[in-house]
Amino acid sequence: MAKKGLFFSIVIANYNYGHFLRQAIESALTQDWDRLEIIVVDDGSTDNSADVIHSFGEKITAIFKKNGGQRDANNVGFARSTGDVVIFLDADDVLMPGALRAIASVWRTGLSKVQVLMERVDAQGRRIQNENAIPKIRNVIPKIPPGLSSEAIRHWAYETSEYPTPPGSGNAYARSFLEKIFPLDASYDSFTDSTCIAMAPYLGDVETIAAPLVLYRMHGANDSAMSASTSNFGREIARALKRHSAACKACAMTGRPAPPLSTLFCAPHLLQLRVASLRLTPRQHPLPGDSRIRALRDALSIPFRASFERPAFRCLIAGWSIATLLAPKNIASTLIRRRFI
Numbered sequence: 446m447a448k449k450g451l452f453f454s455i456v457i458a459n460y461n462y463g464h465f466l467r468q469a470i471e472s473a474l475t476q477d478w479d480r481l482e483i484i485v486v487d488d489g490s491t492d493n494s495a496d497v498i499h500s501f502g503e504k505i506t507a508i509f510k511k512n513g514g515q516r517d518a519n520n521v522g523f524a525r526s527t528g529d530v531v532i533f534l535d536a537d538d539v540l541m542p543g544a545l546r547a548i549a550s551v552w553r554t555g556l557s558k559v560q561v562l563m564e565r566v567d568a569q570g571r572r573i574q575n576e577n578a579i580p581k582i583r584n585v586i587p588k589i590p591p592g593l594s595s596e597a598i599r600h601w602a603y604e605t606s607e608y609p610t611p612p613g614s615g616n617a618y619a620r621s622f623l624e625k626i627f628p629l630d631a632s633y634d635s636f637t638d639s640t641c642i643a644m645a646p647y648l649g650d651v652e653t654i655a656a657p658l659v660l661y662r663m664h665g666a667n668d669s670a671m672s673a674s675t676s677n678f679g680r681e682i683a684r685a686l687k688r689h690s691a692a693c694k695a696c697a698m699t700g701r702p703a704p705p706l707s708t709l710f711c712a713p714h715l716l717q718l719r720v721a722s723l724r725l726t727p728r729q730h731p732l733p734g735d736s737r738i739r740a741l742r743d744a745l746s747i748p749f750r751a752s753f754e755r756p757a758f759r760c761l762i763a764g765w766s767i768a769t770l771l772a773p774k775n776i777a778s779t780l781i782r783r784r785f786i
Contacts, residue, residue, distance in 0.1 A: 449615035451549045453481040453617075454528030455540075458518035458637075462536035463494035465662065469536050470501055478545040482506060484525050488518040516547070517639040520628040530559075531618050533637055537613040538563075539570070542653040548617045557622040558641070563615040563661035570660065578657045580609035587759055595650035601753045606689055606708045607715065609753060610651075613638035622649050625698065632770045634687035643688035645748070676729065678722040682747040683731045685715050698725025705735070710743050713754050713762050718783065720744070720766045724777045741770050 455473040459466050459535065466485075473483045483505040484497050498507045508521060519533055533541065542566075546560045547721030562578040593609060601608040618641060626644055633640045645651055665755070686709070693703035709715060709732065722730045723737050744766035748759045769780045 448451045449549075451480065451552055453478060453545050454523075454526035454531045454620075455481060455483045455534050456519060456522035456526055456531060456717050457483070457485045457509055457534045457536050458488060458515050458522060459485060459490060459498075459536035460512065460515075460518070460778040461490045461492045461494065463490065463492040463497050464535040465527070466494055466497045466637065467500075468539055469534055470497075470505060470735055473534065474501075474504060474683065475542065475748060476540060476545045477507055477543060478549070478768040481545065482526065484508065484522045485508065485680050486518040486522040488514070489513050493522060498724070509661075514635050516633065516635050516637055518614075520727055522584075523623060523627050528619075529620050532616070533613055533618075533641075535612075535614045537662045537664070539566075539662070540614075541658050541660060544658040544743050545550065547654055551652050552729075554621050555650050557645040557651055557705045558619065559617045559652045559654060561617075561654045562656055563611045563656040563659045564657035565663050566660045568662065568664040570662070573663060576727065579615075580662065593653040593655075595646070595652070596653045597753070598653075602643075602692065603704050604708060604709045605713070605750075605752060605754075606685065606692070606704065607712045607728055608651075609653075611659070612661070614640065614661065615643055619649060619760060620773050621673055625697075633691055639684050640691045643691040644695040646694060647699060647701060653679050675725040678718050679726050679729045679731050681718050682715070682722055685709055685712075685718075686731065710739070711734075711750060711752075713752060713759055716740065716743055716747060716766055717762060720769050724774065737770050744770065750773065 453491060457469055470483060470485065485505050486508045487494050488510060489496060495509070506525060510518065510521060510527065523531060530552065544561070551559055564578050565573045567573055598608045616638065622645065624647055626640065629637065635684055688696045689704065689706060689709060696703045719735060721741050723735070723740055747763045748756060752759060765780065765784060769777045772780065
């Protein structure tokens with residue numbers, strides 16, 4: 446049964462996503478949950494976003510500010526919010542009907558967040574065929590339940606710096622957790638979800654709902670579009686370093702020993718980004734102590750390391766990584782492009 450007393454805050458940070466923003470706001474307004482507030486923070490947009498926001502009148506709380514990036518916009522939105530549970534809904538994503546009620550049904554004291562699956566859709570909101578919901582739970586071993594227990598997630602985060610999690614909009618955070626880390630300063634990643642996802646397992650429990658409750662819109666302007674620029678691979682590794690730093694800060698808050706930097710060399714997903722960065726932009730590769738030889742050694746060992754990924758999936762990662770590391774650059778570029786399109 447849903448925990449009826451919960452109050453939700455939906456914080457939408459927007460920058461020039463006016464053509465998607467209306468659907469995001471409407472998806473929050475039409476939730477079958479009365480106790481909620483919707484806060485839209487426009488981060489200095491120059492498109493029609495202001496018109497879209499004003500059209501909702503007093504149904505939402507609108508904040509307009511100078512451009513300062515997503516982290517700053519969400520700092521402002523969180524400071525204005527009052528909810529027990531906070532969702533940072535990306536302006537191009539959509540909450541599916543019943544999302545808040547489903548989250549409330551599993552909510553309990555001690556949680557840092559509830560995470561849900563996200564279904565990929567294109568720019569027009571059409572479901573993308575042959576694409577799995579994220580995170581790809583079918584690759585997780587053991588299957589849930591109880592494979593995605595809070596204890597298992599905490600273990601994986603500590604040992605490999607990764608755990609099965611959706612990006613920003615697929616997470617509903619406890620206010621009690623966010624109050625420990627907000628406002629986020631410049632020492633943290635510029636994307637809010639990166640920090641919150643990294644710190645959540647150490648500052649509370651993570652509950653998983655194995656059902657798609659958010660539509661994740663894939664379009665050319667996504668910040669996560671890896672194929673847009675070769676520099677994006679190095680950027681993502683730099684973000685992993687920021688997440689590791691955030692995890693260390695969270696451990697310090699609770700008296701846990703900090704995870705060593707070497708955990709970044711044990712992460713299957715990060716390995717693929719390392720390989721792409723080392724082949725395409727080696728001079729800008731940001732991970733200290735890394736090299737093609739180090740990545741090759743890690744690729745060979747990935748299938749035999751403890752991980753939440755199934756062995757067969759880890760073997761696929763290893764095979765792609767080894768081939769990409771050893772192939773001539775033109776072939777390596779093709780392998781990278783096909784992997785990340």
